[in-house]
């Protein structure tokens with residue numbers, strides 16, 4: 001696999017675009033999201049030793065970003081701050097002592113401090129260089145949701161033999177990755193969504209689906225048992241919480257786990273004490289940030305990132321995109337991302353995207 005270098009038209013003779021960044025200016029849950037952010041000019045420091053300057057090409061708008069702007073995320077930066085947990089960038093310049101990167105390398109920035117900006121100066125050690133013939137928009141979505149899906153499948157329960165797993169919000173980006181990885185692993189997966197239209201164009205070959213809105217717990221458990229067809233059900237993945245946690249806890253095996261990794265319903269996770277006490281089901285929270293922070297996971301994170309990149313380059317791992325918005329249209333991007341029943345991710349694009357001399361990769 002080749003290391004990916006994209007060409008920017010005539011750097012540095014092309015005038016650099018005036019760098020912009022988004023700023024969250026206030027925590028005001030009563031105001032629409034778009035009224036809590038503004039766009040401002042961004043001054044980046046000059047290149048000191050070990051530093052590189054990158055141009056952000058595409059940046060995701062995730063539920064986590066919306067939660068953070070709402071003041072309800074696990075980490076709340078002091079105001080004002082630049083939001084954005086994820087993105088992909090091109091290297092624009094490197095300090096003379098940096099020999100691990102070159103201009104034109106495609107990189108995923110991993111430094112804290114917000115990706116919704118045109119440019120960033122950071123340490124050469126705070127990026128992962130991408131390999132392969134890659135799609136820029138897909139790469140912008142590589143580090144959060146595919147990694148979450150990977151850890152949920154490989155890191156919560158040791159999955160042995162012909163098991164069956166359950167996941168809700170199966171049409172979300174994490175859900176799409178879980179489905180694609182589970183198919184690779186040969187795991188039977190039961191996908192739960194809240195509405196029938198979510199299935200349109202979403203199915204991969206031999207998949208099992210339940211539309212659970214309005215379904216009783218008893219009926220849910222009956223459907224899961226039928227679809228599991230005698231296979232053990234040691235794990236359920238819960239992005240929704242609320243009543244959905246209760247359904248999953250009732251449907252998994254005795255001694256099984258429900259991993260709650262999202263709060264999409266914005267309701268407390270319900271669970272029946274009978275499932276906790278008599279069936280020893282455990283309900284556990286999962287947060288990728290904590291997983292990454294554990295030094296014991298460093299080697300696993302590195303090899304997972306390489307494997308996910310490869311799967312993305314091969315087209316095995318692919319997430320749907322609803323719409324892209326230029327950074328200057330951040331208000332429109334937020335309004336679009338906050339809507340239910342989307343068909344895919346909303347992404348922001350940076351000014352340097354327009355200066356790419358090569359196409360963005362595979363269609």
Ligand SMILES: NC(=O)c1ccc[n+]([C@@H]2O[C@H](COP(=O)([O-])OP(=O)(O)OC[C@H]3O[C@@H](n4cnc5c(N)ncnc54)[C@H](OP(=O)(O)O)[C@@H]3O)[C@@H](O)[C@H]2O)c1
Nearest residue numbers: 063148171172173174261262263264265286287288340341
């Ligand atoms: N813990 C972690 O480390 C971690 C890491 C990554 C992501 N996450 C979480 O994982 C979840 C999915 O993220 P994503 O980026 O994959 O989402 P996404 O692609 O933006 O999709 C959002 C999904 O949520 C569904 N949804 C929204 N409200 C719902 C509700 N009340 N009940 C049922 N489904 C609902 C939507 O269904 P419709 O299509 O029907 O609207 C859609 O499938 C989010 O909660 C996110 O914060 C957690």
